[in-house]
Amino acid sequence: DTAVSQTPKYLVTQMGNDKSIKCEQNLGHDTMYWYKQDSKKFLKIMFSYNNKELIINETVPNRFSPKSPDKAHLNLHINSLELGDSAVYFCASRTELNTEAFFGQGTRLTVV
């Protein structure tokens, strides 16, 4: 069983489109994250949710909107995609009892 799963794994889309990336964790964790990894491999936190409540919201364009329908899911919706949004996006989850973060396999987004 996959602990943290993201879909899709690859996403190629044109500038200006709106797209969503889905994330689900079956670990029973209370906290979920979205990270962006740029071409230089730098991992930058974007959002963190705890029990469906937004905890961390780093400096991210408001075209990016996270949605957490329940504790096990944290989806990322991106409006009006730009070339600079091309990156790998990672979802992760974590809990107070087990403080390392568990990561999904990533979604490679390419905006053309």
Added chain:
Amino acid sequence: AQSVTQPDIHITVSEGASLELRCNYSYGATPYLFWYVQSPGQGLQLLLKYFSGDTLVQGIKGFEAEFKRSQSSFNLRKPSVHWSDAAEYFCAVGAHYGQNFVFGPGTRLSVLP
């Protein structure tokens, strides 16, 4: 707020040689420290973690790391590198539950045959 630096962007070692990857952190309280590895095209896998207690921690794949509070460091070591260790290595610091989980910029390890 936490921050992490990894001074070496890229390190090349020969197979069988020893390895040390450096990590320095900044955090006002006792940190939780982690090393992750990312193979090309893959997600992040936890190598080891430090929460408290013994400052020398053992991880998977023969890696170990030592926490030195006086130097704010958490360096990763391996006595003999294998070609399959070639990957990107990330040091991370986490604090309390629900708060930021911050990564360093990463160190790319290349292994020569």
